[in-house]
Amino acid sequence: MNKSYYLAPLQADTDTESVAKSLAQLLGNSPIHQVFKEGLPSPEEWILKSEQSAQQVIDTFSNAGDVLYDGTYSATSASLDITEVHAHAAAHLLAPMILLIDASGMDEEAAINASRIMALTASRHGGTPAGTILINATFTPSVGLEHAPVATVSGSKVDAADLENLRPILQNPPRVAIPPLAYQGMLTERAKAAPRTIVLPESEDDRVLQAAAQILKLSAAKIILLGEEGEVAARAQKLKLDLSGAKVVSLSDESLIERYGQRLSELRSDKGVTPEKARELLKDSAYFGTMMIECGDADGMVSGACHTTANTIRPALQIIKTKPEVSTVSGAFLMLFSDHADLYADCAVSINPDCNQLADIAASSAKTAAQFGIDPKVALISYSTGDSGSGETVTKVAEAVKLVKENHPELAVDGPLQFDAAIDRKVAATKRPDSPVAGQASVFVFNHLDVGNCVYKAVQRTAGAVAVGPILQGLNKPVNDLSRGALVADIVNTIIITAIQAQE
Template sequence: MSITKEEALKYHSEGRKGKIEVIPTKPCYTARELSLAYTPGVAEPCREIEKNEEDVYKYTAKGNLVAVVSNGTAVLGLGDIGPHAGKPVMEGKGVLFKRFADIDVFDIELNTHDPKEVIRAVQLLEPTFGGINLEDIKAPECFEIEEELIRTMNIPVFHDDQHGTAIISCAALINAAEIAGKDLSELKIVVSGAGAAAIACCNMYMLAGVKRENISMFDTKGHINKTRTDLNKYKAQFAQDIVYKDLADAMKGADVFIGLSKGNIVSKEMVKSMAKNPIVFAMANPDPEISYEDAIDARKDIIMATGRSDYPNQVNNVLGFPFIFRGALDVRARKINEEMKMAATKALAELAREKVPEVVINAYGGKEFSFGPEYIIPKPFDPRVLWYVAPAVAQAAMDTGVARKPIEDMNAYKEQLQERMGFSTEIVRVMVHKARKNPKRIVYPEGEEEKIIRAAHSVYDENIGLPILLGNENVIRNKIKELGYEENIFEIIDPTKSPKVNIYAEEFYKKRQRKGVTKKDALDMMKIPNYFGAMMVELGDADAMLSGLTSHYPQTIRPALQCIGVKEGFKIVSGMYIVIIKRRIFFFADTTVNVDPTAEQLAEIAINSAETVKMFDIVPKIAMLSFSNFGSAPYPQSQKVAQAVQIVKSKRPDLIIDGEMQADTAVVPEKLETEFPFANLKGGANLLIFPNLDAGNIAYKLLQRLTDAIVIGPILVGMKKPVHVIQKGDTERDIINMSAIAVVEAENAKQ
């Protein structure tokens, strides 16, 4: 990846300067809200905290706030550039905390080289922060600073330059040693570099099982051995009896090279002199101690890692610190101890052995990854790192007695982490839990597609449903084999060869014989997966169908309507999206099917959508939207909406509905209560019925593209049996979520 100087400067200076801002988490728009946020309302939490200091975690952001503290003496390979020049890095660190673990950060730059002043300044910050991340402070002062802060403070203190690299590279070393067929206790390790990161790495390796006497460490003056008299106490721990004349001498027969120094100091010949299946972690950045190209050219049996993102096995600290702090904050740990660090290491090592999900593959340009020499640590954009590492750290904190707020249900905690980052949503997890109680048979007409196979495997693995894949059996089985899945978990049917095709064709012919379909037409159509799958659902050989990944929307709906049809008592189907924005949940309908519905059709859409909303254990509160507020603009378009409201009220008096109303009236409770107190939508609406397809489609797409809203769907509403349309851009997780919704719908229909 190439980034120019101009691009970097423009990125940091355009618009709002820098990379961070502070945003209120509570509404602060009205005079009343401001009075609650500040005086006089703020006095109440102050009084409670005065009585019990622990309540500071209840009434303030302390529990999710970390200070990134630096004096700019060892910045990013730039050296001692000072606190001002180091500030962009500290802001960047804050961005990473937020992006990967939803932790808020204030960056604190201290204008001092005196470790005692740094220590005192940080100690005074304890009431403000839930944790302290020390950053870019040079050795050996960083050791003294961290040790004293850990000793004297009652919140987690973590120097990422030391322990971040140590944790990540140790996870990589554990996996590399396994692949190389070597025992950690027997590894002969050569380390170039003797600063904070190198010493912390070696300490972590020893915790994992490496022997101190097998570590040969080099600083700028050469090999660290017992003949030297210039060693500080941290380096002296690694002084050996043996004396190596230089790095090349030490690397002969070595199993592992760890580079934490500077670029281009290791030659091909030095790598060639290493033992069988050598492990080389050249982590100097941006120029490794030996280039990736030279290293793999020197040895075909090498296991190589660098600090760069453009080569396999990037040792990136972002795999560690956000998730370590997340776990520590969530149990309100007093410190981050060695057991918590090792728990993070082992969690990362274990995750690298798991099958890589599609979301990660997509993040890296579609490239496949599997455990082996080119994949020994997870990728930074693997969202699973959060709910692997943070719970492991939290559990270790509880096990070692440093947690002040233990987690009672670790599975629930993992789900909360997933929800926190938007990977999954609470509303979808409700459906997943419901689906697991009564898994159903789900037919996927696009069974040859790899994404469908991956999703279907997860649907089976998570006990959501029993997948049925349609398509060429040989093609599907070969892809299942390539993906490393067990074949017997899938039912595979080729519609062109199925003995059921004639039965389905006959039944379809009975339905459509007066609509222009001949027996031959019916037989030909049943060989089309979408028709075959829809008839499986209609005749009870499957409970639900999902399709649309490779076809246009009508190509999925049309077969479903012709084979299954609309729910009894209704005349149309409609499309609905779930929109989650700023932790509020809305349902938008109709967004995909009906271009210009009549008043009667709008009423049907509202009633059917309300029943679907109930599946999510949510009470529907329906707003029928228009450009008019309760007759303020009496045009035919708005009068149609008002008429639809009356139809719903007459047919379903149990439903909470009102309109016609403008969109802001529907979603801003204060506006509704102040200007239209007669309306019965107390607290605002959650189900928004749009007057036509233009409005609905435009609304959800604008929210999807211009905001951070999570948009789930479309959910096809009004079918007699569950059929849902997945879209071309849907991820594996989207398909899994829709499968869960379909299973719950099938169970509801059965009951």
């Protein structure tokens, strides 16, 4: 378990040296890193250039291990809310916050109120307050704080014994909220740990080439581009991209056509695919890329930037096929919020699944969620919670839930649930008080593509969530589809997701 912490002083130029050393000692002599030292973003930059600042800090400290981050800072603009800055920095460092307040001139009420306001502000901006240290305090608090334990010190110098009240929280760190950029960074590190080979069939699209260059720079995957080497090189030069680490494979490579064609005709002979027909199919880059996976030359494929979903999925269904325990391929999205990640399905493939297919989608979605670090609590969504309503889709959802419970008794699953009952604990307490899922769902399974697709896009646009996907679920090997409107960042994320799937 990560035991990094972030020391967040409220006042500028606070002498944090003895506080930081004492905290580090209690944490097992963790190294101390200054967050605002020269070369790293200043507090002002965290407001003016927030995403660039977050990325720089993530890149700098991604392999730091268990660390105490010291957020000491010099005087800043009077209009800058330093607690907001601390919260952003701590969140992207995945570190709970130890709030530090110089209580000089404060009575007990003022100091406690300052701590409460600081904790509330930090929480609203994605931070996770875990404890408070009051230095230069002339009192011992007679009341506790809702958010954290408090350590009070009469002077400005602190030793480990002064922080005994914080020991429980230091030994058992609270779970921190993970912002989207940090979550994506974690996924990148997972992909880098065991790089897989991903084939990209659409080298004619500049976005694909740009994404490939970024992946190679990150060392997140090995890349195969389907196309002609001269054409790819010329386009890369014009775009000023370094694609020297990519392998370019021609669709006209006769040795591969012979090998892939023979295997394809064997696999599809019962469908009338002769070697000649197979060679014809291999002119389609999606078939060619899928055969690379089938023949062990690639571990996964990402396509769809300039082709339809059907064009991407059809070869995969015909050649790679579904896992033995799965009969339904579905499309899920990782929804990255400011403080957590959820999974929504099916939002891309299955239009109107029956109860068996819906149960399949729910089970696949739980596995996908777990694969990407989400504790799966599966809610099957309907316009009714429990037996409060009736209708065809309500019955379908109820039957699907029954099937999931029978076939996967280890899963936390419930439905039908209305969306509010699935996510809101107060609503759940009224509508579904005994549910293991209601009020705390992390996997949302929709009973119709109309619903799933509309909900994920509505949440993406109105709640500011980052939608990563679609992730195709249920195939024996990973093939993932892109929207034809995909941004370069979307393609990068999908390649990383595919590389992680290929590690399983």
